[in-house]
Amino acid sequence: MRATEELRWQALQAHAGRVERYRRGELSDDEFRPIRLSYGLYYQLDHTSHMQRIKLPGGVITAEQAEAMADIAEEYARGVLHVTTRQDIQLHWVALENVIPMYERLHAVGISTRGACADSVRNITGCFHSGLLDGEPFDVVPYVFALNEYFLFHPLNVTLPRKFKISFSSCAYDCVQGPVNDIAFYPHLRDGRPGFSVLAGGGLGAQPFLAKPVAEFVDAQDxxxxxxxxxxxxxxxxxxxxxxxxxxxxxxxxxxLENFRREVETTYAAVQKEMGARLRQELGELLSAYTPRKPQHPPAELPQQADGEFARWLKTNVFHQKQAGYFGLTVQLPLGDITSEQLRRLAALSREHGAGELRASNDQNLFLPWVPGNRVEAVWRALAEMELGAADALHITDVVSCPGADYCSLAVSRSMGMAEVLRQELAQAGSLIGDLGVFRIRISGCPNACGQHHVGDIGLTGMSLQEADGQHRPYYSLLVGARLGEEGAAVGKRVAGRFPAPEVPKVILSIAEFYRQERRGAERFADFVDRVGVERINQIARAAAPHVR
Known part of the structure; x- marks a missing residue:
C-alpha cells in the first residue's frame, strides 16, 4: 500500500481519535500503550510526560523540516532535541495534549512518526556520506526512502513479533553498523548492474548476534x-x-543458518512469482519520486592556509565529497543534544552555504553537505558562535550514549552523566586525541544496548552493585575491539571485571595510551586488540583501577 499524502493524513486523524478516546478515559493504559507506541510516543521516566521519537529515513533532514522540529521542541519539549544512535530525533517532556498538534505540524513538512516504535519496521538508516563518497558503487539514499515508503503502511508492519531494523551501508567505517540490523544492505556493482549483498538476523540487546549473509547479490530493482x-x-x-x-x-x-537461508530463498521465490513485476515497477516509481537537494553555490577549493582551532577542525570534521570543490561538515553535538535555536541557525546555514539539507548520523552528530570550499571557514565561525564548532568529531572525546536513567525507566545507570565526565576528562588528554584518530566510545545504561556498546572501540555497560557499606553504586563493564563491515564483523571482547564509575576515565585513558604506545603504524584498534590479546588489556585496566570487582 503506497504511503500517499491522503493515506498519511487519514491515518493520522484516525490516530488522533484514539488519543482523544484515551484522554476521555475510554481506553485503559494497557489498551493505549500499543497505540501511542505505534507513533513513537513513550512514557518518560516520571510517567507524567512523554518522549517522542521522530523517524528520519537515512537521517536526511531538509532545512524546512529542521525549522519545524526546532519550533516544535521550543513549544512542546523545553527547547532541546536529541539525535539518537539510529538517525532519529527525540523530544522529551512532551505533554499528551500536544501530541496531535505536533504530529500535524510534522506531517506538514513530510515527516511521519508511524512505526518509530512498536513491533514495526523502525527508522531505516543509511550512510550519511552516501551520494557523496568517492568510490561508492551508487547512492543508497533513494533506496532508503523507497523502502521506508513501502513499509510505512504495509499490512505486516506494526504487527511483527518484535521491532525490525534495516540499514543501508556505504562507507568503509560502516557508520550504520550493518551487522547488528535485522536486514543489512551493502551496495555493489556486478557487470555494471547495481545491486546489494544482503545480511540478515543481526541485533544487540543482552544477547548480541551479528547478521549473516543470506544473498550474495540481489539486483537493485529487486x-x-x-x-x-x-x-x-x-x-x-x-x-x-x-x-x-x-x-x-x-x-x-x-x-x-542454512535452514534460515532456505526459508528466505523459498519465500523470495514466492514473492517474485506473486508480485515481483509489480514490486519492480513500484520501486522504479518510488526512486523517481526522490529528488536530491542541489547545492546553492558553485564549487570552490578550501583555503590554502589555516591556523589554530580552524586548522584542527578542518582536519577532523571536514569530509571531501567526490564532487570536487564541495565538502561535508560534521557538527559535533555534545551527547547528541541540540537546542531549538541552534537547530534553526544550522538550517539557515544549510540554506545559505549548502543545499538546504542536514543529515543525522548514528554517532549522534549532524552533517552539513554541499558546502563549497571558500565558504567552509564562514560556516565554522558561525558554528563556533553557537558553541557547535568543536573539532575532533568521531575521536575519543566524541562519546556516544543512550539517554540512561535521566530519562529511561529501563536504565540502571546515568550513562549520559558518565559520557559527560568522560568527555571532560578525555579532553585533557592533549596529543593523545589526535594521535588515536577515529576512536569510538559508546555507552549503554543497561543491557538493552541502545548506546550500541557492543560495537564501539570501547563499549561501556552500566550496572548498580552493592558495596560493603550496603549502598548501591554505579559500575561499568567494558568491551574492547569491535569491528563492523560486510565481512569480518565482531562484537567487542569483554574486559575482565566491573569498574566503579569514578575509575572508568582512568581505565579508558590507560587503554588508549597503551594503544598509542604499542600500535603498529596505522593499525586500527580492533586489529591491535586481536594482536596483543584481551588478557594484556585486562592487565592494563586492572592496573588503572585497583577497586575492580
Missing part, C-alpha cells in the same frame, strides 16, 4: 522483493509468546 521476503519470514516464524526471544536473530538461532 530490493523491495528481498526485503518483503525476509519480513514475511520473521512475521511467520518469529516468537509471539516470549518477547525476549522475539527478534529475528532468534529465528536464525532456532532454525540454524
Amino acid at each position: 530490493m523491495l522483493a528481498i526485503a518483503e521476503a525476509i519480513v514475511r519470514v520473521q512475521h511467520r516464524l518469529g516468537e509471539r509468546k516470549n518477547r525476549k526471544k522475539a527478534r529475528m536473530k532468534y529465528v536464525v538461532q532456532r532454525l540454524g
